[in-house]
Every structure is written in structure tokens, then in C-alpha cells.
Amino acid sequence: MRQHSGWRVIPGERRLLRSNAHLILLAILGVVWFISTAPAAADPNEIASPYGFLDLDDPRAVVDANGAPLLTFVRYEADDGVLWARGFVDIDAWCAFARKDPTLSASKTEQAGWALSVGDEAIFWPLQALMYICPEVRDTVGAIESRPVVFDRFTRKWRAPHIEFTDGENLCQQPSGTVYWNPTITRAYGAPVAWDVFPPLVGLAHELVHAWQRVVEDRQMYGSSMQVEAMKRENVVRYAFYRKVPGFEWVRPRPGNKGYFRNGTFVAYFEDMEWSEWSVDFNPMLDIFEDER
Numbered sequence: 001m002r003q004h005s006g007w008r009v010i011p012g013e014r015r016l017l018r019s020n021a022h023l024i025l026l027a028i029l030g031v032v033w034f035i036s037t038a039p040a041a042a043d044p045n046e047i048a049s050p051y052g053f054l055d056l057d058d059p060r061a062v063v064d065a066n067g068a069p070l071l072t073f074v075r076y077e078a079d080d081g082v083l084w085a086r087g088f089v090d091i092d093a094w095c096a097f098a099r100k101d102p103t104l105s106a107s108k109t110e111q112a113g114w115a116l117s118v119g120d121e122a123i124f125w126p127l128q129a130l131m132y133i134c135p136e137v138r139d140t141v142g143a144i145e146s147r148p149v150v151f152d153r154f155t156r157k158w159r160a161p162h163i164e165f166t167d168g169e170n171l172c173q174q175p176s177g178t179v180y181w182n183p184t185i186t187r188a189y190g191a192p193v194a195w196d197v198f199p200p201l202v203g204l205a206h207e208l209v210h211a212w213q214r215v216v217e218d219r220q221m222y223g224s225s226m227q228v229e230a231m232k233r234e235n236v237v238r239y240a241f242y243r244k245v246p247g248f249e250w251v252r253p254r255p256g257n258k259g260y261f262r263n264g265t266f267v268a269y270f271e272d273m274e275w276s277e278w279s280v281d282f283n284p285m286l287d288i289f290e291d292e293r
């Protein structure tokens with residue numbers, strides 16, 4: 001038989017309930033008052049938001065002695081005007097500046113990327129550069145850092161997703177969300193196609209998407225289908241390098257994973273594409289396997 005506990009109230013209790021109702025109402029009002037008056041939590045993106053890098057063809061870009069545009073870091077005004085602009089020869093030069101700049105470095109421990117870098121400034125500042133070059137990466141990093149630990153079911157330990165240097169391949173260890181980044185890697189396969197070459201930070205950005213897939217989508221094991229999203233978002237970063245970073249105008253979109261295979265044997269790389277053929281909605285291809293009959 002199903003037990004049913006009704007709201008049967010006897011007269012003595014009724015008064016008690018009514019006075020409790022007053023207390024509950026007061027408590028709710030108190031919470032509402034607290035929420036509306038409590039200072040908002042510091043937004044880690046607030047420090048970053050007024051800054052960015054200009055496109056190389058922006059007329060406000062700082063130029064060198066030969067009139068060639070430099071990597072131009074700006075502070076924006078509220079109306080999207082530029083308060084000041086400063087030119088750098090490369091990303092390393094910007095990192096050296098930012099590391100010493102009182103505003104950019106004062107609150108570094110609260111900024112997006114500090115937790116992922118585990119406080120290693122050799123990782124933190126290039127990551128900052130990457131996020132200023134391509135603000136979409138800041139959203140990826142913010143989402144990863146929103147979950148401080150994940151449970152690695154293989155080692156049966158709670159692990160903090162983070163970035164480490166490696167001498168080996170770029171990769172994301174999927175169960176723990178650990179990103180291994182080799183800043184000397186600039187090629188995918190050593191292939192004779194333009195898309196094979198990329199700036200090292202593009203390699204980092206790609207692996208960060210896999211860490212995002214671990215944290216946000218709970219993908220605890222690597223699967224090749226995860227490459228589509230990683231390459232898709234990698235292309236957004238490639239496009240930002242192409243537009244903003246001097247010396248990287250040769251960067252092309254990545255059309256896909258590797259290319260065509262026949263009977264398990266590699267046959268051809270995916271063909272290069274131009275930026276005019278690309279949009280942010282473009283889904284890069286997975287490897288294409290064909291059997292000969």
C-alpha cells in the first residue's frame with residue numbers, strides 16, 4: 001500500500017506555520033537584499049577586455065622604419081577607439097613587455113590562464129598572447145578553468161587540468177585534461193602542403209580544445225571524431241595569426257586531419273585552401289579511407 005503523508009494541520013500547528021512563514025519570507029527578502037547589494041565577484045576577463053592586437057592592415061597599426069606593420073597591441077576606449085597603440089617585433093617581445101607591465105601583470109594570478117599554467121610564466125605569457133590574438137581561446141581557457149579538478153578514472157585520482165612543456169608530441173592526455181605543449185613544433189606531418197606548417201601557439205590552441213572536450217563534454221577517452229571540433233577551432237586561431245601577427249601571413253586553414261588512404265595505405269594529403277574559401281562554420285575533414293574493389 002502506498003503511504004501518503006498529507007499536509008494535515010491541526011489548529012495549534014497552524015499558528016506555528018504562519019509565524020514560520022513570516023520567518024521564511026524574511027529570510028528570502030534577506031537573501032535577495034544580500035545578492036542585490038553584495039559586490040560582484042571580480043571578473044577575470046575584466047583586465048583583459050580593454051586590450052587586443054590590431055589586424056596588420058588596420059590603418060592604426062604601428063609600423064617599423066620600413067613602413068611594415070608590427071604586432072600592434074592596443075588599449076581600446078569604451079567607444080572602440082584606441083587609447084594607445086604599441087608595436088612589437090614578435091610575440092616574444094610582447095611577452096617580455098607584458099610580464100613587466102604593472103597593469104597586465106599586477107593581477108596575473110586572477111587572470112584566465114594562471115591556473116592552467118600552474119603559475120609557470122614561461123607558459124602563462126605566451127598563453128596570454130594567444131588569448132589576445134584570438135579572444136575565442138580565452139573562452140576555451142575560461143571554460144576549462146571553471147572546473148578546477150577532474151577525476152582520472154585510470155589513476156583513480158582527482159587531477160587539475162593544466163599545461164606542461166614537453167619535448168615530444170603535442171597532445172592532451174584525455175583522462176586528466178593535461179595538455180603537453182612543445183613550442184618547437186611547427187609542422188603536422190612534414191608534408192609538402194601549406195597547411196602543414198603552423199605557429200607553435202596554434203598547436204597549443206588545438207590541444208586546449210581537447211582539454212575543453214574533457215572538462216566541458218566529459219570526453220574521458222580520445223576518439224578521432226574529436227578532431228573535427230579541435231581543427232575547426234584551430235582554424236579560427238590560424239586565421240587570427242594570418243591577420244594579426246607579422247611573419248605569419250603564410251598561415252593557411254587546415255582542411256582536415258591528414259588526407260586520403262586506400263586499402264589502409266596513405267595516398268594524398270588534403271589539398272590547401274585559401275582563406276577566401278573558408279568560414280568559421282567550415283568543418284575540417286577526418287581522414288578518408290577507401291577500399292579498392
Ligand SMILES: [Zn+2]
Nearest residue numbers: 206210227230
Ligand atoms: Zn587533436
